[in-house]
Amino acid sequence: MEAEIAPTRSLTRSLFGPLRRAFGACGDGFRHAARLALDVALPTLCVACREPVNGEGVCASCWTKLSFVAPPYCPRLGIPFVYDPGPDMLSMEAIANPPAYMRARAAVRFDDVARTLVHGLKYQDRTDLAPIMGRWMARAGRELLADADMLIPVPLHWRRAWQRRYNQSGALAWVIARQSKVKLRADLLLRVKATQQQVGLSRAQRASNVQGAFEVSADRRSDIRGRRVILVDDVLTSGATVDACARALLRAKAAQVDVLVFARVVDSPKAPI
Numbered sequence: 164m165e166a167e168i169a170p171t172r173s174l175t176r177s178l179f180g181p182l183r184r185a186f187g188a189c190g191d192g193f194r195h196a197a198r199l200a201l202d203v204a205l206p207t208l209c210v211a212c213r214e215p216v217n218g219e220g221v222c223a224s225c226w227t228k229l230s231f232v233a234p235p236y237c238p239r240l241g242i243p244f245v246y247d248p249g250p251d252m253l254s255m256e257a258i259a260n261p262p263a264y265m266r267a268r269a270a271v272r273f274d275d276v277a278r279t280l281v282h283g284l285k286y287q288d289r290t291d292l293a294p295i296m297g298r299w300m301a302r303a304g305r306e307l308l309a310d311a312d313m314l315i316p317v318p319l320h321w322r323r324a325w326q327r328r329y330n331q332s333g334a335l336a337w338v339i340a341r342q343s344k345v346k347l348r349a350d351l352l353l354r355v356k357a358t359q360q361q362v363g364l365s366r367a368q369r370a371s372n373v374q375g376a377f378e379v380s381a382d383r384r385s386d387i388r389g390r391r392v393i394l395v396d397d398v399l400t401s402g403a404t405v406d407a408c409a410r411a412l413l414r415a416k417a418a419q420v421d422v423l424v425f426a427r428v429v430d431s432p433k434a435p436i
Contacts, residue, residue, distance in 0.1 A: 210292050211279050220295055221276070230272040232303060232427070240402075241267045243429060262402055263409040264394065264420045268307055269427035270299040273398055277426040281397050285331045293331075296425050297338025304393070304423040308343040311421070312390040316349050317408055318377070320357040335425060336395040345393070351383050352408060369403035377408050379415040387415040394420060399427040 208215060209222035216222045221229065235247040237254035239261070244254070271277045280296060283289035301308065316332035333349050340347035356376040379387055392412055394405050399422065409420040 210283075210295055211276050225276050228274065228276045230274055230277075231299075232269045232271060239266060241269055241427065243272075262406045263413060264405060264422050266307060267399060267402070267405070267422040267424070267427070268304045269399060269424045270296070270303040271426050273400075273426040273428045281426060284334070285397060288328075290329065290334055293334040294338050297335045298342060300335060300395075300423055300425055301339045301342035304339070304343075307393055307421045307423055308339070308345055310391060311343075311345050311393045313346045313348045313351075314340055314343075314393050314395055315352050315408075315412070316347075317394060317396040317404060318349070318352050318354045320354045322357055332396050335397065339395060339423070348386065351379055351386055352411060353378055353380060366401045366403070369401045370406075373404050373407040375407075377411040379411055384415040387412060387417050389416065389418050391419045392417050392421070394422045396422070396424045397426070399424040401428075 207217070209220075209225055211221050211225040214222050214224075220226075232241065232243055235244040236242055237244065237257050238251060239253055239257040242254045242256060244252075273281070280292055284292045284296065314336045316330060316336040318332075319327065319330050330349075336347050336349065339345070354376055355378050358372050358376050394408050394412075396405055399405060402422075405422045405424075409422070412420050
Protein backbone atom coordinates (compact mmCIF):
# COMPACT_ATOMS: atom_id res chain seq x y z
CA MET A 164 0.00 0.00 0.00
CA GLU A 165 2.81 2.42 0.93
CA ALA A 166 4.47 1.76 -2.40
CA GLU A 167 1.24 2.74 -4.19
CA ILE A 168 0.82 5.97 -2.18
CA ALA A 169 4.36 7.26 -2.86
CA PRO A 170 3.94 7.54 -6.66
CA THR A 171 0.56 9.18 -6.12
CA ARG A 172 2.14 11.83 -3.89
CA SER A 173 4.89 12.38 -6.46
CA LEU A 174 2.29 12.78 -9.23
CA THR A 175 0.29 15.24 -7.09
CA ARG A 176 3.38 17.34 -6.45
CA SER A 177 4.26 17.35 -10.14
CA LEU A 178 0.76 18.48 -11.09
CA PHE A 179 0.05 21.03 -8.38
CA GLY A 180 3.57 22.43 -7.90
CA PRO A 181 3.43 24.55 -11.05
CA LEU A 182 -0.08 25.67 -10.13
CA ARG A 183 1.12 26.85 -6.72
CA ARG A 184 3.97 28.77 -8.31
CA ALA A 185 1.61 30.30 -10.85
CA PHE A 186 -0.81 31.41 -8.13
CA GLY A 187 2.14 32.72 -6.10
CA ALA A 188 3.30 34.76 -9.06
CA CYS A 189 -0.23 36.06 -9.51
CA GLY A 190 -0.33 36.96 -5.83
CA ASP A 191 2.94 38.88 -6.15
CA GLY A 192 1.53 40.65 -9.18
CA PHE A 193 -1.65 41.57 -7.32
CA ARG A 194 0.38 42.87 -4.37
CA HIS A 195 2.58 44.94 -6.67
CA ALA A 196 -0.48 46.33 -8.43
CA ALA A 197 -2.06 47.18 -5.08
CA ARG A 198 1.08 49.01 -3.96
CA LEU A 199 1.19 50.88 -7.27
CA ALA A 200 -2.45 51.87 -6.94
CA LEU A 201 -1.84 53.07 -3.39
CA ASP A 202 1.17 55.12 -4.52
CA VAL A 203 -0.97 56.74 -7.20
CA ALA A 204 -3.85 57.40 -4.83
CA LEU A 205 -1.62 58.49 -1.92
CA PRO A 206 1.72 59.67 -3.35
CA THR A 207 4.75 59.93 -1.07
CA LEU A 208 5.11 63.48 0.22
CA CYS A 209 8.16 65.54 1.06
CA VAL A 210 8.64 65.36 4.81
CA ALA A 211 9.22 69.14 4.93
CA CYS A 212 6.90 70.88 2.47
CA ARG A 213 4.44 67.99 1.80
CA GLU A 214 4.88 68.14 -1.98
CA PRO A 215 4.82 64.77 -3.82
CA VAL A 216 8.24 63.14 -4.20
CA ASN A 217 9.61 59.99 -5.78
CA GLY A 218 10.60 57.75 -2.91
CA GLU A 219 11.10 58.71 0.71
CA GLY A 220 12.60 61.92 2.04
CA VAL A 221 12.60 65.53 0.94
CA CYS A 222 11.91 67.08 -2.44
CA ALA A 223 14.71 68.54 -4.56
CA SER A 224 13.85 72.08 -3.50
CA CYS A 225 13.98 71.32 0.23
CA TRP A 226 17.08 69.16 -0.21
CA THR A 227 19.03 72.11 -1.59
CA LYS A 228 18.01 74.15 1.49
CA LEU A 229 19.25 71.55 3.98
CA SER A 230 22.78 72.20 5.23
CA PHE A 231 24.33 68.92 6.36
CA VAL A 232 27.17 69.26 8.84
CA ALA A 233 30.36 67.76 7.45
CA PRO A 234 34.09 68.15 8.15
CA PRO A 235 35.93 70.32 8.79
CA TYR A 236 34.41 70.99 12.18
CA CYS A 237 35.51 71.41 15.78
CA PRO A 238 36.30 67.91 17.11
CA ARG A 239 34.82 68.82 20.50
CA LEU A 240 31.65 70.78 19.68
CA GLY A 241 31.05 69.76 16.07
CA ILE A 242 30.79 73.41 14.99
CA PRO A 243 31.58 73.70 11.26
CA PHE A 244 34.71 75.60 10.25
CA VAL A 245 34.82 77.84 7.19
CA TYR A 246 38.18 76.32 6.27
CA ASP A 247 40.22 73.30 7.35
CA PRO A 248 42.57 74.38 10.16
CA GLY A 249 44.21 70.98 10.43
CA PRO A 250 43.65 68.01 12.75
CA ASP A 251 42.59 68.46 16.39
CA MET A 252 42.13 72.23 16.15
CA LEU A 253 39.42 73.44 18.55
CA SER A 254 36.93 76.23 18.08
CA MET A 255 37.13 79.31 20.26
CA GLU A 256 33.90 78.23 21.98
CA ALA A 257 35.37 74.86 22.94
CA ILE A 258 38.43 76.49 24.50
CA ALA A 259 36.66 79.37 26.22
CA ASN A 260 33.74 77.35 27.58
CA PRO A 261 34.43 73.59 27.42
CA PRO A 262 31.29 71.50 28.05
CA ALA A 263 30.87 68.59 30.43
CA TYR A 264 30.36 66.22 27.50
CA MET A 265 33.30 65.09 25.38
CA ARG A 266 32.04 65.45 21.79
CA ALA A 267 28.94 66.72 20.02
CA ARG A 268 27.80 65.90 16.49
CA ALA A 269 24.79 67.11 14.49
CA ALA A 270 23.25 65.97 11.22
CA VAL A 271 22.26 69.41 9.91
CA ARG A 272 22.40 73.09 10.72
CA PHE A 273 19.25 74.50 12.29
CA ASP A 274 17.96 76.40 9.28
CA ASP A 275 14.44 76.85 7.86
CA VAL A 276 13.90 73.30 6.58
CA ALA A 277 15.49 71.75 9.68
CA ARG A 278 13.25 73.94 11.86
CA THR A 279 10.19 72.68 9.97
CA LEU A 280 11.22 69.07 10.58
CA VAL A 281 12.01 69.61 14.26
CA HIS A 282 8.81 71.52 14.98
CA GLY A 283 6.77 68.94 13.10
CA LEU A 284 8.20 66.10 15.19
CA LYS A 285 8.15 68.02 18.44
CA TYR A 286 4.86 69.92 18.38
CA GLN A 287 2.69 68.54 15.56
CA ASP A 288 2.65 64.78 16.26
CA ARG A 289 4.69 64.15 13.09
CA THR A 290 6.27 60.96 14.39
CA ASP A 291 6.59 59.86 10.75
CA LEU A 292 9.56 62.25 10.56
CA ALA A 293 11.60 60.33 13.12
CA PRO A 294 12.86 57.55 10.78
CA ILE A 295 14.54 59.80 8.22
CA MET A 296 15.81 62.25 10.85
CA GLY A 297 17.19 59.38 12.94
CA ARG A 298 18.95 57.82 9.95
CA TRP A 299 20.65 61.12 9.14
CA MET A 300 21.73 61.35 12.79
CA ALA A 301 23.12 57.81 12.77
CA ARG A 302 25.20 58.69 9.72
CA ALA A 303 26.47 61.93 11.30
CA GLY A 304 27.30 60.14 14.56
CA ARG A 305 29.12 57.09 13.18
CA GLU A 306 32.31 58.09 14.96
CA LEU A 307 30.53 58.33 18.32
CA LEU A 308 28.40 55.22 17.85
CA ALA A 309 31.40 53.03 17.00
CA ASP A 310 32.50 52.77 20.64
CA ALA A 311 29.33 53.68 22.57
CA ASP A 312 27.74 51.42 25.17
CA MET A 313 24.29 52.99 25.23
CA LEU A 314 22.01 55.72 23.92
CA ILE A 315 20.10 57.88 26.39
CA PRO A 316 17.47 60.33 25.10
CA VAL A 317 17.16 63.67 26.87
CA PRO A 318 14.10 63.04 29.06
CA LEU A 319 10.93 65.07 29.41
CA HIS A 320 9.38 65.87 32.76
CA TRP A 321 6.48 63.51 33.36
CA ARG A 322 3.93 66.33 33.10
CA ARG A 323 5.18 67.39 29.67
CA ALA A 324 5.46 63.78 28.56
CA TRP A 325 1.82 63.30 29.57
CA GLN A 326 0.74 66.34 27.53
CA ARG A 327 2.87 65.51 24.46
CA ARG A 328 2.27 61.73 24.68
CA TYR A 329 5.77 60.93 23.39
CA ASN A 330 9.35 62.12 23.74
CA GLN A 331 10.72 63.32 20.40
CA SER A 332 14.28 62.61 21.57
CA GLY A 333 13.24 59.07 22.46
CA ALA A 334 11.70 58.58 19.00
CA LEU A 335 14.97 59.65 17.37
CA ALA A 336 17.06 57.50 19.73
CA TRP A 337 14.93 54.45 18.91
CA VAL A 338 15.69 54.84 15.20
CA ILE A 339 19.41 55.37 15.87
CA ALA A 340 19.48 52.27 18.08
CA ARG A 341 18.00 50.16 15.28
CA GLN A 342 20.48 51.59 12.78
CA SER A 343 23.57 51.25 14.97
CA LYS A 344 22.69 48.27 17.22
CA VAL A 345 23.71 50.38 20.23
CA LYS A 346 21.47 49.68 23.22
CA LEU A 347 18.77 52.25 24.02
CA ARG A 348 18.26 53.02 27.72
CA ALA A 349 15.49 55.56 28.23
CA ASP A 350 14.96 54.55 31.85
CA LEU A 351 18.22 55.75 33.42
CA LEU A 352 18.15 59.55 33.25
CA LEU A 353 15.24 61.45 34.82
CA ARG A 354 14.10 65.04 34.54
CA VAL A 355 13.18 65.69 38.16
CA LYS A 356 12.37 69.39 37.81
CA ALA A 357 9.65 70.83 35.57
CA THR A 358 11.58 73.53 33.75
CA GLN A 359 10.15 76.20 31.48
CA GLN A 360 10.83 75.89 27.77
CA GLN A 361 14.24 77.15 26.73
CA VAL A 362 12.94 79.04 23.68
CA GLY A 363 13.47 82.77 24.10
CA LEU A 364 15.87 82.50 27.04
CA SER A 365 19.41 83.88 27.05
CA ARG A 366 22.40 81.57 27.40
CA ALA A 367 22.70 82.36 31.13
CA GLN A 368 18.95 81.90 31.65
CA ARG A 369 19.04 78.55 29.85
CA ALA A 370 21.83 77.29 32.10
CA SER A 371 19.99 78.47 35.21
CA ASN A 372 16.71 76.99 34.01
CA VAL A 373 18.06 73.42 33.78
CA GLN A 374 20.33 73.52 36.81
CA GLY A 375 19.53 70.49 38.98
CA ALA A 376 16.83 69.35 36.55
CA PHE A 377 18.32 65.91 35.77
CA GLU A 378 19.51 63.00 37.84
CA VAL A 379 20.18 59.28 37.77
CA SER A 380 18.33 57.50 40.54
CA ALA A 381 20.53 55.75 43.10
CA ASP A 382 19.31 52.27 42.13
CA ARG A 383 20.30 52.80 38.47
CA ARG A 384 23.80 54.22 38.92
CA SER A 385 25.42 50.83 38.54
CA ASP A 386 24.04 50.71 34.99
CA ILE A 387 25.86 53.95 34.17
CA ARG A 388 29.16 53.39 35.97
CA GLY A 389 32.05 53.00 33.53
CA ARG A 390 29.81 53.23 30.44
CA ARG A 391 30.32 55.35 27.34
CA VAL A 392 27.04 57.15 26.81
CA ILE A 393 25.56 59.09 23.91
CA LEU A 394 22.90 61.65 24.77
CA VAL A 395 20.31 62.07 22.01
CA ASP A 396 18.31 65.27 21.47
CA ASP A 397 16.59 67.08 18.63
CA VAL A 398 18.35 70.48 18.68
CA LEU A 399 21.50 71.86 20.25
CA THR A 400 21.27 75.61 20.80
CA SER A 401 23.37 76.87 23.71
CA GLY A 402 24.11 73.33 24.90
CA ALA A 403 22.75 74.04 28.39
CA THR A 404 20.31 71.11 28.44
CA VAL A 405 22.72 68.43 27.22
CA ASP A 406 25.45 69.86 29.46
CA ALA A 407 23.17 69.49 32.51
CA CYS A 408 22.34 65.94 31.43
CA ALA A 409 26.02 65.12 30.94
CA ARG A 410 26.87 66.40 34.43
CA ALA A 411 24.19 64.17 35.95
CA LEU A 412 25.56 61.13 34.08
CA LEU A 413 29.15 61.94 35.05
CA ARG A 414 28.09 62.22 38.70
CA ALA A 415 26.79 58.66 38.27
CA LYS A 416 30.35 57.75 37.13
CA ALA A 417 29.78 57.43 33.38
CA ALA A 418 33.15 56.94 31.68
CA GLN A 419 32.34 59.38 28.87
CA VAL A 420 29.34 61.31 27.57
CA ASP A 421 28.93 62.38 23.94
CA VAL A 422 26.01 64.20 22.32
CA LEU A 423 24.20 63.44 19.06
CA VAL A 424 21.49 65.82 17.81
CA PHE A 425 19.53 66.24 14.64
CA ALA A 426 20.25 69.97 14.23
CA ARG A 427 22.51 72.51 15.87
CA VAL A 428 22.36 76.28 15.87
CA VAL A 429 25.47 77.67 14.20
CA ASP A 430 26.34 81.31 14.81
CA SER A 431 28.27 83.41 12.35
CA PRO A 432 31.51 81.61 11.43
CA LYS A 433 34.41 82.12 13.80
CA ALA A 434 37.99 81.16 13.23
CA PRO A 435 39.44 78.20 15.13
CA ILE A 436 42.33 78.60 17.53
